[in-house]
Amino acid sequence: MGKTLVEKIWDAHVVKRQEGFPDILYIDTHLIHEVTSPQAFDGLRKRNLPVFRPNQTVATADHNVPTIDQHLPIKEELSRYQVDMLSKNTSEFGVELYGLGHPYQGIVHVIGPELGITLPGKTMVCGDSHTSTHGAFGAIAFGIGTSQVEQVFATQCLLQQAPKTMKIEINGTLEKGVGAKDIVLYVISKTTAAGGTGYFVEFAGSAIRALSMEGRMTVCNMSIEMGARGGLIAPDQTTFDYVEGREFAPKGEKWEESLAYWKTLYSDEDAEFDAVLEFDAADIQPMITYGTNPGMGIGIAQNIPATESQVESERPSYKKALNYMGFADSESLIGKRVDYVFIGSCTNSRIEDLREVANFVQGKQKAPQVEVWIVPGSKQVEAQAKAEGIDNVLEAAGFILREPGCSACLGMNEDKIPAGKYCVSTSNRNFEGRQGPNARTLLASPLTAAAAAITGKITDVRELLGAEAVV
Amino acid sequence: MKKFETLNSSVVPLPIENIDTDQIIPARFLKATTRDGFGDNLFRDWRFDGDNQPKPDFVMNDATYAGKILVAGKNFGCGSSREHAAWAIQDYGFDVVISSFFADIFKGNALNNGVLPIQVTEEFLEKIFASTFKNPESKLVVDLEAQTVTIQDTNESFTFEINPYKKSCLINGYDDIDYILSHRAEIEEFEKTRPYSYV
Ligand code: SF4
Numbered sequence: 307m308g309k310t311l312v313e314k315i316w317d318a319h320v321v322k323r324q325e326g327f328p329d330i331l332y333i334d335t336h337l338i339h340e341v342t343s344p345q346a347f348d349g350l351r352k353r354n355l356p357v358f359r360p361n362q363t364v365a366t367a368d369h370n371v372p373t374i375d376q377h378l379p380i381k382e383e384l385s386r387y388q389v390d391m392l393s394k395n396t397s398e399f400g401v402e403l404y405g406l407g408h409p410y411q412g413i414v415h416v417i418g419p420e421l422g423i424t425l426p427g428k429t430m431v432c433g434d435s436h437t438s439t440h441g442a443f444g445a446i447a448f449g450i451g452t453s454q455v456e457q458v459f460a461t462q463c464l465l466q467q468a469p470k471t472m473k474i475e476i477n478g479t480l481e482k483g484v485g486a487k488d489i490v491l492y493v494i495s496k497t498t499a500a501g502g503t504g505y506f507v508e509f510a511g512s513a514i515r516a517l518s519m520e521g522r523m524t525v526c527n528m529s530i531e532m533g534a535r536g537g538l539i540a541p542d543q544t545t546f547d548y549v550e551g552r553e554f555a556p557k558g559e560k561w562e563e564s565l566a567y568w569k570t571l572y573s574d575e576d577a578e579f580d581a582v583l584e585f586d587a588a589d590i591q592p593m594i595t596y597g598t599n600p601g602m603g604i605g606i607a608q609n610i611p612a613t614e615s616q617v618e619s620e621r622p623s624y625k626k627a628l629n630y631m632g633f634a635d636s637e638s639l640i641g642k643r644v645d646y647v648f649i650g651s652c653t654n655s656r657i658e659d660l661r662e663v664a665n666f667v668q669g670k671q672k673a674p675q676v677e678v679w680i681v682p683g684s685k686q687v688e689a690q691a692k693a694e695g696i697d698n699v700l701e702a703a704g705f706i707l708r709e710p711g712c713s714a715c716l717g718m719n720e721d722k723i724p725a726g727k728y729c730v731s732t733s734n735r736n737f738e739g740r741q742g743p744n745a746r747t748l749l750a751s752p753l754t755a756a757a758a759a760i761t762g763k764i765t766d767v768r769e770l771l772g773a774e775a776v777v
Numbered sequence: 778m779k780k781f782e783t784l785n786s787s788v789v790p791l792p793i794e795n796i797d798t799d800q801i802i803p804a805r806f807l808k809a810t811t812r813d814g815f816g817d818n819l820f821r822d823w824r825f826d827g828d829n830q831p832k833p834d835f836v837m838n839d840a841t842y843a844g845k846i847l848v849a850g851k852n853f854g855c856g857s858s859r860e861h862a863a864w865a866i867q868d869y870g871f872d873v874v875i876s877s878f879f880a881d882i883f884k885g886n887a888l889n890n891g892v893l894p895i896q897v898t899e900e901f902l903e904k905i906f907a908s909t910f911k912n913p914e915s916k917l918v919v920d921l922e923a924q925t926v927t928i929q930d931t932n933e934s935f936t937f938e939i940n941p942y943k944k945s946c947l948i949n950g951y952d953d954i955d956y957i958l959s960h961r962a963e964i965e966e967f968e969k970t971r972p973y974s975y976v
Pocket of ligand 1: 368369413414415434436651652653711712713715716733734
């Protein structure tokens with residue numbers, strides 16, 4: 307019997323498989339950031355161990371950093387201490403750091419791919435659940451806890467049970483105004499936030515193949531929001547074209563050698579998945595969430611489902627969520643007031659996202675009452691946006707381009723949404739308080755977020771696209 | 778890691794589904810660089826209001842319920858991979874979390890910190906809630922060796938699953954690093970043949 311893509315990559319990294327024990331899985335690349343690494347470095351000190359393979363470890367500062375005036379010292383004391391601690395730890399243990407001020411600094415899941423560190427067939431981990439993003443290249447990439455960060459520091463390996471595999475196939479063509487973010491929010495709304503638990507998900511089908519690398523990253527990024535351990539997409543010409551020539555990508559002979567290997571990375575025809583789901587791209591509308599987990603999403607033209615339509619045991623949690631959001635049963639979201647718009651995070655802060663937003667807002671004006679934060683994913687994205695004049699287009703429409711970091715995705719820096727306010731956000735989590743205590747988050751695509759920024763209301767972006775020529 | 782012993786305790790019931798790690802420990806408390814003191818902020822925004830006053834209707838502020846076992850609705854620990862969630866639960870004094878479903882990363886993080894996540898059926902979960910709400914002093918007995926959890930009042934018992942390796946780690950207080958390091962020669966051997974030896 308053939309193998310799935312996950313099995314191929316997994317098996318190629320098993321150092322030891324022993325009955326009754328999890329596999330010892332070799333990790334090619336370990337990404338770290340300031341929040342989930344300090345206790346792991348401390349653990350090494352206590353055990354008197356070095357980082358086993360420092361040159362397979364890359365660090366950046368992203369979660370705590372300000373997105374305005376990054377050249378000044380961080381004002382908030384604890385944030386500053388954590389970022390300083392990362393500098394101290396990485397220099398003590400000989401790990402490369404792309405910290406504040408470095409031209410490669412940015413959100414860890416944005417810089418890996420753009421630097422050519424993320425490659426097909428790799429195993430990659432990071433103390434961060436959205437490590438699943440890197441799966442877009444046909445890598446096995448997943449988030450780990452701090453004890454496991456310490457394990458990888460100490461051994462470059464992890465003890466892991468081989469996962470179950472699920473294939474999610476999406477065929478057909480997307481409607482105009484519908485993109486990668488809508489695909490993944492749609493899938494999660496169908497599977498629920500726990501539907502992928504225990505699985506590694508391979509995304510396939512013509513609608514996935516048609517996506518750019520940026521779009522594929524958006525999809526894999528949010529695979530964790532259906533509970534999956536990770537998501538991935540078999541590499542193809544789109545992948546190879548994206549990787550070629552990037553800073554740390556293989557070159558010359560190594561490139562040819564790698565390419566030959568990468569072309570073997572697909573699920574065999576006769577491979578068996580533990581579960582298979584299929585969806586039709588034509589059924590997908592621009593999506594928006596109305597509740598407090600990413601599975602609570604609807605097509606923007608639909609109404610919020612009634613509490614009665616939920617399984618009885620789930621009704622109290624459902625009611626609690628609607629209550630938190632200040633929404634009623636069965637109502638429509640269209641036309642509701644929006645206070646904040648956040649365009650950023652490792653889900654949607656890449657150059658393609660900014661291009662799409664700039665393209666859309668060109669010639670329009672931001673609604674005066676809405677506060678908008680547009681945060682690029684990395685220094686390189688920021689530089690590219692400036693080189694393309696995107697910052698000027700945004701400015702003319704009343705927006706500003708901030709500096710890179712996680713920002714309002716989790717509000718660890720000062721970019722917090724105030725209590726009770728509504729924020730249409732391109733990030734990945736709408737949990738209670740995620741963007742600040744009692745903040746209300748509505749997850750959506752960059753286009754839907756930009757439409758809200760222009761009208762000041764929840765808007766079906768397709769109506770604003772209607773008059774424009776189809777390109 | 779401390780050794781896990783048989784536990785006999787009353788429970789703190791939290792019949793809410795999809796409790797994510799942002800609720801267990803909100804992001805603004807992740808700025809610490811040590812593992813200590815997270816228990817104070819466990820379920821911070823459910824436990825305290827904006828003026829840091831305890832919210833009386835939250836179960837952890839209700840003296841009726843106490844114990845070393847947290848019992849919660851399904852899909853517990855979803856969301857962020859932050860191990861701080863497991864640290865907060867442990868630091869507050871819970872040794873066991875029971876739910877009808879756990880998110881993967883949380884389950885691993887709990888086990889790596891000596892907190893035992895026990896997955897039971899929906900029906901058994903309902904029974905635990907029912908017996909606790911009827912009699913808050915009702916106790917559960919968790920026997921890791923036998924892999925059972927028993928409601929003392931009714932003597933109903935459930936046999937749970939746990940990976941045998943993880944079970945022995947908990948019982949003996951070992952951790953994964955000790956185990957992997959004992960295979961160091963094999964790791965170095967593996968590195969000579971792996972596809973990405975050049976990066
Ligand atoms: S942008 Fe948000 S989801 Fe992504 S790494 Fe940062 S905090 Fe996590």
